[in-house]
Amino acid sequence: MIPKVMPPLAELTVLVTRPAAQAAGLCEQMQRNGAATIAFPAVEIEPVTAEAARGHDLIIFVSVNAVAHGVHLIEKGPTTRIAAIGKATAAALKETSLPADIVPEAGFNSEALLAHPDLTLPDGAKVLIVRGSSGRELMQETFTARGFIVETRDVYRRIRPSIDDATRDALETRWQLEGIDVVTATSIETLHNLIGMLSERGRALLRETTLLVASRRIAEAAQAAGLNGTLIVANGADDVSMIGALARWRTRARAA
Template identity: 30%
Template sequence: MPDTVVITRPLAQAQAFAQRVRQAGLAAEIFPLLEIHPLADQSALQAALDEVTRYALVAFVSPSAIDIACQLRAGWPAQVVLGVMGEGSRAALARHGITDANAHIVSPRDAERSDSETLMRELDLPALRGRRALIVRGTAGREWLADALRAAGMEVDQIAAYERRAPSLDAERRAQLLRLAALDAAWVITSSEGLHNLLALAQELGGAAIVAQLQRKSLFVPHPRIAQTAQNLGFHSVRSTSSGDEALLAALQSRG
């Protein structure tokens, strides 16, 4: 029987990766540790995107931010730089027909660390100084990128497109988590927030015993910050991979 991979991304992102995992000969289970809820009122983001040429840079903090923005605007002027954090966001742009062939996309070249800090190193900051940036994000998150862009001489607008919520444990999810806790599986974790949610759900489900079961699972994470969070939370087997689904799949297939 093939090994099982537990995919914890938000549902919309998890389904595509689960298909790739199954095509690679592994079993896949989806157990989202974050829920993405688009805000009911998108008028502020719509207004900004309607006049997107006011911005020299539009930065998306996640694939979810890209999906929502691309539902509100179909085309992107070539002179507006699109900043994204990693391969998952580049893939999200590509799903909406936005590639290097028709847009100016900037993303980290360091596959081992795709984040705001490495994005800043790739931007042409002298050319952006004195101009305006738009950050499309969730209702909560790090302020590092906005602060860094302002320090580099840009004016920055931040607009929330969605909110992240911790999932609840209904009867179906309780049964699934109980089964997964007892299963020898590899867990793909793509968010530090999701890890905290996992342990909170485990504590609600069965207290310290279930928490301890999960802490013994093999985790595959695409960023050193998530790996550090996992270690701080008591997980014993944490493997860092490069950014992107290809790197995650290669690591999962080679696990021993």
């Protein structure tokens, strides 16, 4: 008899904290791999008004949300190159009239994009960064230090969702009685929002729960916030990276 092969995420319950519009895809993929999922958005994306942009040598989109809320503002010139901070952002751009020319193979963050060998520009080049408000300044500072003319377009902002006590209490009771094995966090802001949305009971549960994060920076923020559970660090915030990291951790845990 051929032994039954368990799906890689079987018997795991995962709390997915992405924005509602983006949580569905990750939940579906995790379910296909055997996990039970609970969608609990800890961040909402709100578009903001921004001016149109033209005449840039390089345009960088820092997230899928930057594409969704900013691509309509961009007029690409004949020599303009488009850069995406990661593969999920590149996939979003592929569905528009602005496919990415430059995408990091791994890392999926500002550092990885800045280190890309094709990210070369002539002196005095104009760079546009399409992003959310309150984002990291590393790219802007780095390009400015290299002597380029840098502009930004903040096309969305992240806000903490409002939650009623009944919804919060139902989640925390489910967590306490039946358990949640893993909580996701794809940004520092999402992590901080989640902590603020929970009661002291929920924060106590979170402190001991395994956390699946999209970068080392988020892992460091979790440790600084006093979260003591196991940290699983993915190579990026896209579905493939998050599920892959979780599946590898699960396989190692079963073998131990």
